[in-house]
Amino acid sequence: MLMFLLRRSLVLSVTLLVISVLAFLIPYAGEGDPARKILQARVNDPGLEPAQVEALTRELGLDRPIFVQYFDWLKQAVTGDFGFSYTSRTPVGELVTPALSVSITLALAALLLALVFALPLGIAAATRRGGRLDNAITFISQSAVSAPEYWVGPVLVLVFARYLGWLPSGGWTGPAFIVLPAVALSLRPLGYFTQVTRAAMSEVLAAPYITAARSRGLSFPVTLLRHGLRNSMLPVMTLFSFWFAGLLGGAVVIEVIFNVPGMGRLLYTAVVNNDVPVIQGGLMLILTLAVLINTVTDLLYSVLNPAIKVTNA
């Protein structure tokens, strides 16, 4: 266990180092003088005085050796200080924090919705393996994982916001605004959760202790809930946290479509506007969280299921 922790923290720090170097290099990559590009992003004016560019170069210390610049930048970055957004002139931290909480809300809503439907579907399919119900559920899950959310989303808007007028088409000012993006986002995880539940459940149902429980006189539903569910939930939970980590910054398309002020949309608009500090801060946060959440999941997995040792991971 200790080895696992040591190894994983080593991996984590190397990853963070690599990501930080790449994020730091964003303004330097490509052609052109970084100071000129920063000014252009700030004032959105192609005609710049050379004196202005030179002044900014000196002000930001861009004439120093690049290593010195990197370590200075890193020193601030580890305290969470990525500077000010070029476009809104607010500190990156003040933009990122609310966006992250919005993304967490949306991701949890979508994934819980997916889970609520996936568990019964997966269990039903597992208990009727090879039957008509199983085939139908498998086909539904296959369709769900193949449905692009940027296709489902606009169609949902068309039907429920435009034609029926039941729900708002975009924005984030109340509980009603969560429904459509969460539904659109939940479809693909729903398919995967169903498949994993079915696979895990059918494996568990074939185990001898299920037969033992049944022969002790336990009814099938009770066996299912007490023995089956408990033992088959581990892979589903792993997948859940995997998707959760991914959706914190990866729900870009849905957040853009539904105008949800989350991490994905923040990062997307920053990339489009070349708002370097926001890109750097956002990327560092999203990728760190993704690795961290998955590491914790692996750890929990071994705690919850002692049969699987992490040392040979």
Place this chain on the structure above:
Amino acid sequence: MPSLTAPPPTTREPWRRVGPPSHRPNIFESLVRGIGGRHWTFALGVAMLALFLLVLVLTPWIAPHDPAIQDLGNRLAGPSAEHWLGTDHMGRDVLSRLMWGGRFSVTIAGITLAICAVSGVILGALAARRGGWVDELVMRAVDVLVCFPDVVVALFLIALFGTGYGTLIAALTIAGWTPFARLMRGLALEINAKDYVEAAEVLGSPKWFILFRHVIPNALPPVAAMSFLRFGHKLITVGALSYLGLGVQPPDSDWGAMLLDAQPYMERAPWVGILPGAAIFLAALSVTLIGQGLDKKKKSRRRRSVASGAPGAPTPVHGSALDEGEAL
């Protein structure tokens, strides 16, 4: 007394096949044999994919209109004899644009998939074969990269290098090889422990020969299943990036870009905004059906071998929906 039979051929390379080659089924034979005995959805997937590929290959000859020709007097027209699927906001024929756009979507997804599969298989096999620090390096890279959402990686690369086909393909490859490497490593470890590999080693076969003659061919079926499953995922991601205006750039257009163009006209002409998405959906569905059909056969076989094996041993879940669920 001289022996009547010819002496066995002496060769420096005893592991090479001697004697007449045995009949090995070609791809077509195994495909025909493969469809039989599988679920009908597998056959449906094969038929759908074949239809898609046929139409996309023949597009230059069968597309009814030039996809770029505008007819502003006939904007957002509904389906008609002239324009089977109507026209878009610039009066361009939707069917022709779907056909030409599909060529971009499918080609980019195919290229990235090929790079991911080949590099993943090689790295996974290498990790299993070499063990030690190579294994450690590859698998730790997998652990980290597998958590990165494709779209975020793409945004990172676009911030660094700008948009373009190179960026697009790189973005889908950086994290995309990891499921293949993980799958291949597991399979290779299983295969490396087999008697025939030991026999080949005793015969003095070089490592590369064992890799290409024994390990990779025996790992192909699950790898093929995963390739199909990942192909659908790639199609969806390519479309997502194009939808954001960060993938295929104008004047080129793919299904995702067509969806983006159609957004302002969803209410007036819903088909313009629904058809390209339906194309992505159906194409992704076809490969998902194929992939899971292949996977299912493999699993039922494994289940039998597990049942006869040691009881209580946890079965490794490689190539299952869990790996495939790592699709963001």
